[in-house]
Amino acid sequence: MYVEKLQKKDYEELYYYLYLTRYADEIFCKYYKQGKLQENHHSSQGEEAVAVGSGILLRDDDYVVPSLRSRGHFWTKGITVREMMAGMYGKVTGPAKGKNTSHHMGDMARGVVCGSGIIGGALPVAVGVGLGIQKRGQDSVCLVSFGDGSTSRGDFHEAMNLAAVWKLPVIFVCENNFIAMGNSFKKEMAVDNVAIRASAYGMPGVTADGNDVLAVYEATAEAIARARKGDGPSLLEFTTHRWSGHGVKDPDTYRDRDEVEGYKKDCPLVNFNKHLIEKGILTVEEIAAVEQKVISVVDDAIEYAEQSELPTADIVSTNVYA
Amino acid sequence: MAEISVRQAIREAMREEMLRDEKVFLIGESIGPYGGCFKVTEGLWAEFGDEKIMDTPLSESAIVGCGVGAAMMGFKPIVELMFADFVTIGMDQLVNNAAKMKYLHDGDIDFSMVLRMPQGAGATMGPHHSQSVESWIMNIPGIKIVLPSNAYDAKGLLKSAVRDNNPIVFIEHKLLYNDKGEVPTGDYTVPLGKAKVVREGTDVTIIAYSYMVKIALQAAEMLAQEGINAEVVDVRTIRPLDIDTLADSVKKTEKAVIVHEAPVFGGAAGEIAAALQEKVFDYLDAPIGRIGAAETPVPYSQPLEHAYLPNAKTIAAKVREIVTPRWGGK
Numbered sequence: 001m002y003v004e005k006l007q008k009k010d011y012e013e014l015y016y017y018l019y020l021t022r023y024a025d026e027i028f029c030k031y032y033k034q035g036k037l038q039e040n041h042h043s044s045q046g047e048e049a050v051a052v053g054s055g056i057l058l059r060d061d062d063y064v065v066p067s068l069r070s071r072g073h074f075w076t077k078g079i080t081v082r083e084m085m086a087g088m089y090g091k092v093t094g095p096a097k098g099k100n101t102s103h104h105m106g107d108m109a110r111g112v113v114c115g116s117g118i119i120g121g122a123l124p125v126a127v128g129v130g131l132g133i134q135k136r137g138q139d140s141v142c143l144v145s146f147g148d149g150s151t152s153r154g155d156f157h158e159a160m161n162l163a164a165v166w167k168l169p170v171i172f173v174c175e176n177n178f179i180a181m182g183n184s185f186k187k188e189m190a191v192d193n194v195a196i197r198a199s200a201y202g203m204p205g206v207t208a209d210g211n212d213v214l215a216v217y218e219a220t221a222e223a224i225a226r227a228r229k230g231d232g233p234s235l236l237e238f239t240t241h242r243w244s245g246h247g248v249k250d251p252d253t254y255r256d257r258d259e260v261e262g263y264k265k266d267c268p269l270v271n272f273n274k275h276l277i278e279k280g281i282l283t284v285e286e287i288a289a290v291e292q293k294v295i296s297v298v299d300d301a302i303e304y305a306e307q308s309e310l311p312t313a314d315i316v317s318t319n320v321y322a
Numbered sequence: 323m324a325e326i327s328v329r330q331a332i333r334e335a336m337r338e339e340m341l342r343d344e345k346v347f348l349i350g351e352s353i354g355p356y357g358g359c360f361k362v363t364e365g366l367w368a369e370f371g372d373e374k375i376m377d378t379p380l381s382e383s384a385i386v387g388c389g390v391g392a393a394m395m396g397f398k399p400i401v402e403l404m405f406a407d408f409v410t411i412g413m414d415q416l417v418n419n420a421a422k423m424k425y426l427h428d429g430d431i432d433f434s435m436v437l438r439m440p441q442g443a444g445a446t447m448g449p450h451h452s453q454s455v456e457s458w459i460m461n462i463p464g465i466k467i468v469l470p471s472n473a474y475d476a477k478g479l480l481k482s483a484v485r486d487n488n489p490i491v492f493i494e495h496k497l498l499y500n501d502k503g504e505v506p507t508g509d510y511t512v513p514l515g516k517a518k519v520v521r522e523g524t525d526v527t528i529i530a531y532s533y534m535v536k537i538a539l540q541a542a543e544m545l546a547q548e549g550i551n552a553e554v555v556d557v558r559t560i561r562p563l564d565i566d567t568l569a570d571s572v573k574k575t576e577k578a579v580i581v582h583e584a585p586v587f588g589g590a591a592g593e594i595a596a597a598l599q600e601k602v603f604d605y606l607d608a609p610i611g612r613i614g615a616a617e618t619p620v621p622y623s624q625p626l627e628h629a630y631l632p633n634a635k636t637i638a639a640k641v642r643e644i645v646t647p648r649w650g651g652k
Contacts, residue, residue, distance in 0.1 A: 096427055099428055104426070106427060107430075108427075114423060114426050118418050121387075121415070124383055124388055131391065133395070162384045319425055
């Protein structure tokens, strides 16, 4: 069990990133509705444990391809809250000086691969990054995140197949929230789960509870260990639920209210908080201190973003070509 | 200088670049022991093995996307598509990833990738293996588009493309693969973004690229018999477009006909004509002529395919129309 090796500071870190994802998300939603932000936000509330529990395992020399709702993958790879917040505001201090959104930003130096606004479009790129790792002879991995919606794209099939044929160190992480924008899971696929599809490509497929950060951690750790050894890719499916509409402005009228309220009872933060207290890993005071730290980091980022300048028109045509 | 075919020239460029720079490698469908759909990579697998000559499943999206990811990792992949027609399946990776990476990192990323693909009709290969695709790709800032017309340029341009830090679409014409030309044995490059006057003339400028340069030269010979002295300019790179070289020629001849194999509507000729009139409006003696294929899918059977394609006669006819004094002469 990889989880058994976790130290107190690791638990603190996990909780820090979970709470940061939740708190920053609340700010993003609130500020977007207030018209302060330019970037259309897609809330990850209820799904935080997937990105945090998997991203925390990545080393500096590993790569991650975050998806629409996986802010935790940015934080855990060293993207600062200031950068993200400035990006949300559309400021020049944000990703690529305002040329890219924060939720698709990339920085190869920190192992964050630019995502795609085309759902599933980043999966083949992740395969190329995996190929680059293999060619360099490194024991790094590339973890690519996507939702259940992506698995209906041809790119999912092509990328899974090629990664398996070449035994590339790619970890396919499906954040299954059982809804593709407004289309429910049963209308997406005729199989019972996403992980079963792994068998078509000759790689392991695992389903785990995406609202249990330690379950995410455990399954991811195993897949990463396998990839580092040169044994190739894995498909991990983490089941979770989306608490809000697709985007901030989506009133989510197409889902049953009781159903959505039910999801909130299985909160990844509450689940982990309980675990920390019950097992005596962290005290209530220690948890409160982590939360306070998050609040001050986010407050600082808001101030930073608000004081930053907007980009000026003179850079619109720069760096299209080398 | 040795005479080698365009096919050999492209192969030599890839071979020499792989020997020069360990970051260069090839991926594509059946490019290994099979030697590629048009045998362009033949022999390379035997010399370089699986690590550098990577056979892939039939997965154009994954192949192009894989090239994107490898380029972001600092490698210099040369990606081969069997037929340019298949770029439709890799188009998302090309348009939404390859073309935008520089911009989305505000320049702070390595990105060297060449996407090679053979295009063009004339081999009775039917509607899905004969199309000319350059104008599908022209409207995408961030990509360079190269279309060589001969062996010397093919080798020199491909070497420049591999060494360029941008995504490059390198379009070969399948009817040119066997065309031989003089190519030096040592290392040389032909710069991207530079057109070339391939036949000097005084009466009209015929602007062409890829296989149509060869046909334009045939048309120029026909016209010479009639006393019309045509200049032929090979565009070589349509993005970036070397409008200055084209404009200089038209300033001299005061008339222009633009030829490509793709259908005229929405084709590169429209863009070139528009760019030209902005530069040389006061010099023009006649409307700029455009010649391309018929506005149809590429038909299969030979008589239909011939009727579809531009040829030396149709080019010459268009030139005659242009050079005939429209208002009783000057």
